[in-house]
Amino acid sequence: MAAYAALVNVMHIIEQIQLHPSPPISLDQKQVQSLTEIITFLLDFLEVYPHDGSQEAYDFEGRIRDVTHAAEDVIESQIVDRIRGGSTSSHGENSNDLYQDLGQVIKDMDFIKKEVLEIMAKKEIQDDKLPTQYSILPVGSSRTSAPTSENIMVGLDDILIEIMERLTGQQSKRLIIPIAGMGGIGKTTLARNVYAKPIIVEYFDICAWVTISQNYNVREILLEILLNSKKDESWESLKGMSEENLGEKLYKTLSGRRYLIVMDDMWSIEVWDKLKFFFPDYNNGSRIMITTRLSNLSFHLIGSDGFSMKLLDDDKSWNLLCKYVFGEEGYPPELEEIGKKIAKTCKGLPLSIEVIGGLLGKSERTPQYWKYIAENLNVIVNLEDEARCLKILSMSYVNLPVHLKPCFLYMGVFPEDMDIPVSRLVKLWVAEGFLKPISEKCLEEVAEDYLKHLIDRNLISVHRRGSSGKIKSCKIHDLLRDLCLREAQKEKFFCVPREHSPNMLQSIDTERCIVVHSSTWGHDEYSRQLLFGLQLASVVRSLICNFQGYIPPHTCRLLRVLQGDDMYSYIRKSSEDRYFGKDIFQLVNLRYLALTFGPHWNPKLTSSMCLLWNLQTLIINGDNRLTVAPSEIWMMPQLRHVKFRKLYLPDPPSVEQDKPVFVLRNLQTLSKILNFRCGEDVVKRIPNMKILKVVYIEYSDDGSRTDNFSHLHELESLDCNFGNYKDKRKHSYLLHNLTFPHSLRKLTLQGSCLDWEEMSSKVGSLPFLQVLKLNSNSCKGPEWVPDEGQFCSLKFLLIEWCDDLEYWTADETNFPCLEQLVLRFLDNLKEVPSGIGDIPTLRSIELDCCCNSAAISAKKIADEQEELENLDLQVQVSLWKEDIMYEEEAVEYVVEVDFLRLLLLF
Incomplete structure (x- = not known):
């Protein structure tokens, strides 16, 4: 709910100001104490007395939301004025204005607190009476x-x-x-x-x-x-x-x-x-x-x-729709095509099929009418379903704990049917500020817990899992997304302008979260009105959209979240201005900045980026051009995630007297850093790094860039690409002292050219390593013989483009927990180790474009395990068509792919 989200966010703002080593403003401590006490009280109230769905509850929570937003406006506007004005002084006229304005907001919030106390008193009296008066009904x-x-x-x-x-x-x-x-x-x-x-x-x-x-x-x-x-x-x-x-x-x-x-x-x-x-x-x-x-x-x-219970497929959806519409009668052939389209649009949810079936069963059975139903299905489902379908679905929302409600409603900002990356979702939840901190957990861990709770409640479905088993992406059913949109509009949580909702444009200047999908943009009058409305959105805090027109950033001065999936039109078109910088960095309250650029655009970071005092996430996608970060990036202590296609990160500036040393304690992700120098001064600045992706294309004679990886004690995922260079002398300088921290759970190597024995000694002893991806030229040599007791926690192993490998041994003594094995493009591999099949945890073996003898060995493993009644093991082989054999000993092939490749399933 919007009220709860706003209250938690103000607590975040206060905390970020107080903990910042060089805060943009100074708050009066008595006011901070009063504000914190009232907000804590209101949060407790919303958690103990949840929303009952009545209009009275909506109205009252709306008042809490509005007065809390007023507190946000007072504080954040003052921050913008101070930073843009070039002053961080806590004295003067601006400071007096802040004190007076915040004092008035505290009075307004205190008045609401008194009303809440009256409500709680009445509620206690009613609850005392309920057991005797209403516990038993006829x-x-x-x-x-x-x-x-x-x-x-x-x-x-x-x-x-x-x-x-x-x-x-x-x-x-x-x-x-x-x-x-x-x-x-x-x-x-x-x-x-x-x-x-x-x-x-x-x-x-x-x-x-x-x-x-x-x-x-x-x-x-x-x-x-x-x-x-x-x-x-x-x-x-x-x-x-x-x-x-x-x-x-x-x-x-x-x-x-x-x-x-x-x-x-x-x-x-x-x-x-x-x-x-x-x-x-x-x-x-x-x-x-x-x-x-x-x-x-x-x-x-x-x-x-x-x-x-699973969602129905298209055929079963159509069969169910037929039963609701026609009973035991057959359906008219002229309605089959459009009827299947209607059934498919229901996305496998029997309840929505039942609602539409009830409507069609009482209506004329003509292709024209059914086509009308198909074109307006979402609207009709919502209208007809007020008493049934959406009412039942909304029970899941009403029953949610209050801390999960903003997270669920936020799912409505994503386009229909989108495969939603969990990494993006988590970062957005954190940046929006509605996650209540939990002791001993970072906010990303809190977000992941909340996501699992929503999945457990069947409000969100898992779409893809990664090699480690973690959820990579999720989806939300269309009807549940419609529920999010409806509730979000009612609670003024976010706004999704749509062509047939002109009233939204009339109030867009008061919206705090605006979502514009690409399907909304066009060349008609509505798009022009929408563009004009966005330019007037002076209080907007979150702007998530495809930019199909120039939007002056200065009109969104209080912006906290900016995601632009299409920045072609956002940047001026002249060749000398193909950068962003000056305008973007005037949005000083930004917490989340994620932009996608097209070819030939060069996102340039300037020293003024440190004006973004509260920036948490910086994601720049586009072509493969190099971006150079200024040294001022080391003066941004709120940074949590930095992701580029290629980013050169300079060494931290030398410590100067009387200047604060910024330690980026919140920084968890760096990707992809070019020629990363992991010196001692860098390690000290990023003590809580969890995900690191580096690319090396130049080498020097010292190994300081890699020998300190082991000192990143919180590092969980490391991706190292060392290129493919023929100068082995320079290559060895970089890799000689390559070490890894014991905390690693996932490791990806490419171009490292490690001897198999060296790879085992450096990697095999890592106690928590679950995922190992050995990409092209990561290892060299014809034979790999891991020692007993190595790779004790490894669950996923990928080996690809390691051309020298001919033989290797593997069994439960050195891969006791292995679940998935993937071998790709290993032209010289003679066979898959026979001992692999004896690993009790193994669930799948995948061979992709390896030689025929390896395919035959995989088939033998599958046959042996089948004889042992191990039906859990799945073996999949894919070969180039020209490599197929026709000898008697060859495997029987099942063609399931295109003309170039054949897929073998055992």
């Missing part, structure tokens, strides 16, 4: 209606059969069967179909269904189960019993009987912890089936993932 108004078999289901037959086998299986002990998945994916429908099967009804002595709401009441749940399980019980006979007595009665009712309890829509493990004592286990085959939106809840319940 059955007709509170009970879940009995499930029926009239639930349409497509594509779930396999999982339905598996669940039924689990329910009626021979295992006698009581089992918990969780079914997890995002809201609207069909968990309840599946459970109801199982529940209503005659074989299930006959198999169990007692069947009971109860819906667990997020605001659960244990007494009501017990009452509901009893009323469903005992046909002779009435609400009147049970309404006066306490929770303890109801639990005891339920336990006695279930004792000695084989029962099935379905607990639908469970939101927390605490519910189970309070109820589990009332479900006896007599080893008679009793079962408890639970549906939940939280994947991690399954693990808490049974120690594994349980049943996970």
